[in-house]
Structures are given as structure tokens and as C-alpha cells.
Amino acid sequence: MILSIESSCDDSSIAITNIKDNKLIFHKKISQEKQHACYGGVVPELASRLHAIDLPNILEETKPYLDKLKAVAVTNQPGLGVTLLEGIAMAKTIAVTKEIPLIAVHHLKGHIYSLFIEKEEILPLLVLLISGGHTQIIRVESLEKMTILATSMDDSVGESFDKTAKMMGLGYPGGPIIEKLALKGDENRFVLPVPLRNSPLIAFSLSGLKNAVRLAIESVGGAEKMSQQNQCDISASFQKAVKLHLIQKSKKVFKEEMIKDFAIVGGASANLYIREAYEKLCSEFGKTLHTVPLEYCSDNAAMIGRYAVEAYKKKLFIDPYTIDIVVNKKRQQGVEL
Ligand code: KG4
Numbered sequence: 339m340i341l342s343i344e345s346s347c348d349d350s351s352i353a354i355t356n357i358k359d360n361k362l363i364f365h366k367k368i369s370q371e372k373q374h375a376c377y378g379g380v381v382p383e384l385a386s387r388l389h390a391i392d393l394p395n396i397l398e399e400t401k402p403y404l405d406k407l408k409a410v411a412v413t414n415q416p417g418l419g420v421t422l423l424e425g426i427a428m429a430k431t432i433a434v435t436k437e438i439p440l441i442a443v444h445h446l447k448g449h450i451y452s453l454f455i456e457k458e459e460i461l462p463l464l465v466l467l468i469s470g471g472h473t474q475i476i477r478v479e480s481l482e483k484m485t486i487l488a489t490s491m492d493d494s495v496g497e498s499f500d501k502t503a504k505m506m507g508l509g510y511p512g513g514p515i516i517e518k519l520a521l522k523g524d525e526n527r528f529v530l531p532v533p534l535r536n537s538p539l540i541a542f543s544l545s546g547l548k549n550a551v552r553l554a555i556e557s558v559g560g561a562e563k564m565s566q567q568n569q570c571d572i573s574a575s576f577q578k579a580v581k582l583h584l585i586q587k588s589k590k591v592f593k594e595e596m597i598k599d600f601a602i603v604g605g606a607s608a609n610l611y612i613r614e615a616y617e618k619l620c621s622e623f624g625k626t627l628h629t630v631p632l633e634y635c636s637d638n639a640a641m642i643g644r645y646a647v648e649a650y651k652k653k654l655f656i657d658p659y660t661i662d663i664v665v666n667k668k669r670q671q672g673v674e675l
Pocket residue numbers: 347468469470471472495496497499500511512513514517604605606607608609610635636637
């Protein structure tokens with residue numbers, strides 16, 4: 339069995355995965371959403387302190403399995419430095435005291451492997467990753483060979499949902515709130531610009547749309563005076579613009595990439611309106627769409643464990659005395675896989 343730890347942002351999570359058949363033996367996640375909600379986003383120092391309390395409590399519950407561990411895995415990039423360190427400290431300690439190998443997991447590769455929790459890998463694969471930190475289309479050929487085909491120039495999909503909710507004073511995380519309001523809204527009421535619509539670039543950008551949302555909010559008298567119908571209409575119009583942007587750029591990739599299997603992963607892939615649009619796109623292009631069970635879309639240790647099973651088979655281990663967080667200065671474009 340492999341014990342895996344995830345603490346890259348505001349979820350403390352530990353999983354135990356069987357190496358032989360990928361079966362998830364244990365999985366627990368404590369989300370800190372409530373503690374960060376009043377700040378409209380994640381406060382790194384607070385997140386780190388909460389991990390220091392929650393991770394040991396979860397670890398306590400894994401006691402029955404600790405003697406069966408063959409390896410320990412931990413997310414070491416990308417993420418918040420101070421929160422990654424909490425998971426790394428725990429993983430290092432387990433690896434050294436139990437004298438078992440340590441596996442460092444790239445969080446985005448973990449999201450990709452969330453597709454294969456309790457399943458075999460489907461490769462090669464095209465993946466749209468939409469999370470709180472990233473928007474990317476990735477060609478996945480193997481564990482080691484992943485190529486970024488399109489990436490974000492500024493705000494990610496999840497971030498743009500969070501900021502839209504924040505601008506309307508609706509709390510955090512914004513994704514589920516906006517998706518719910520949009521169900522009761524008129525998506526054609528506000529004509530918001532579809533980002534990079536006339537650009538040949540195969541890339542994502544959402545900061546311009548964020549400004550258009552701000553102007554739309556001001557046009558109805560600002561967040562304080564907003565009626566619920568206005569909130570619903572802005573949410574629906576915003577979500578439609580994000581969808582059109584994602585679909586337009588994905589189409590360009592589909593025209594160049596012949597791989598038949600396509601998947602959407604990451605926290606924002608829980609959005610059913612976006613999923614529906616991809617179902618249509620995939621049937622138009624003769625591709626098979628793969629999605630992640632809703633409970634594993636957002637950050638969790640089960641996906642880190644699933645990746646680690648494959649890394650274990652290939653003996654991709656790291657020295658517990660030298661493992662460290664990997665901080666990337668160019669947050670969006672520079673995330674190498
Ligand atoms: O993958 P994730 O848990 O964390 C990162 O790796 O960043 O993604 C979190 C993001 C948040 O920005 C959240 O608002 C967004 O995923 N999200 C959604 C939905 N559920 C979560 N965005 C749009 N629609 C949703 N239903």
C-alpha cells in the first residue's frame with residue numbers, strides 16, 4: 339500500500355491505495371473552505387496552521403495500515419509554499435522512520451490521475467485541466483511524457499469564478515455558487531466578451547472578462563444593491579462567456595490532435611454546464627469524453643496516491659533528505675509537467 343498526502347492549498351487529505359489493483363483503501367479530506375470564506379480566498383498562513391492540526395488527526399486514522407506501507411507520496415508542487423511544507427514534513431518523517439521510499443507528486447499530474455482512481459490508465463489522452471490555479475490543455479502520452487498544448491495567460495477558470503463571486507459579495511469558493519445561480523439566470527442578458535475570440539492564439543485568458551463582469555455589476559448599481567435576479571443573470575452570462583472561450587480554443591486543439599480520448603479534470607471540471615458543452619464538442623469530433631467522479635474533482639489525496647502507484651512501479655523515488663517544495667516564479671506559463 340501507498341500512503342499519500344495532499345496539502346497544496348486549503349484541503350488536508352490523506353489516502354491509502356493498494357498497489358496491486360489501484361483500490362482506494364482509505365481516503366479522508368478536511369476542507370478549510372469555511373475558515374477562508376470570510377476573506378474571499380485562501381489565506382496561506384491560516385491554511386498552513388490548519389494543515390498542522392488536521393493532517394496528524396487524519397494520520398491517526400490510518401494506523402491499521404501503517405505496517406503495510408511500501409511507500410509514501412506527497413504533493414511537492416505547484417501550490418502554496420507554506421502549505422506544501424506541512425505535507426512534506428509529514429511524508430519525510432514517515433519515509434525515514436519506516437525506511438520506505440518517498441515519491442514526490444506534481445499536483446497537476448495528480449489531477450490527471452484522478453481519472454484513474456480505482457481504474458486502469460487510458461493513454462494516450464488529451465486533457466483539459468481547469469482548477470483554481472491553472473487552465474491548460476495537455477497531451478498525456480505516459481507518466482513521464484506530458485506536453486502542455488495550451489495554457490493560461492492570466493487568471494485561471496476557477497479563479498475567474500471565485501473573483502466573479504467575490505465581486506458580487508457571494509463568498510468562496512465561487513465556482514459552485516455561480517453555477518447554482520446561473521441555473522436561474524438569463525445567459526443572454528449581459529453581452530460579455532468572449533476572450534481572445536478573434537485571436538489565432540491557442541491560449542486562455544480570463545482577466546478581460548473579469549473586468550467586463552465588474553462593469554456589468556456597476557451597470558446595475560453595484561454589488562450592495564443587486565437583486566437576486568441580477569446576480570443570476572450575471573452568473574449565467576459570465577459562465578456562458580467562459581464556456582464559449584474554452585470550447586473555441588479546444589476546437590483549435592482538436593483540429594490538430596488526433597488522440598481519440600479526451601478528459602476534463604480539476605476543481606472547475608465539476609461544473610455540469612461546462613461538462614455538457616464538452617459532451618457536444620466531443621461527439622462532433624468523434625472523441626470519447628472522460629470525466630472524474632464529482633467527489634474527486636477538487637483537491638484530494640486519492641489522486642496523488644493513484645499517480646504514486648504508477649511512479650512506484652517505475653521506481654521514481656526522491657531522497658527524503660533533499661525533497662523540497664518547487665516554487666515556480668512564472669505561475670501560469672511556467673508550470674512544466
Ligand atoms: O482543483 P481545485 O480543487 O484546486 C486547485 O488545484 O486549484 O480547484 C478549485 C477551484 C476553485 O477556484 C473553485 O471555485 C473551482 O475549482 N470550482 C468550480 C466549481 N467547483 C469548484 N468552478 C466552476 N464550477 C464549479 N462547479
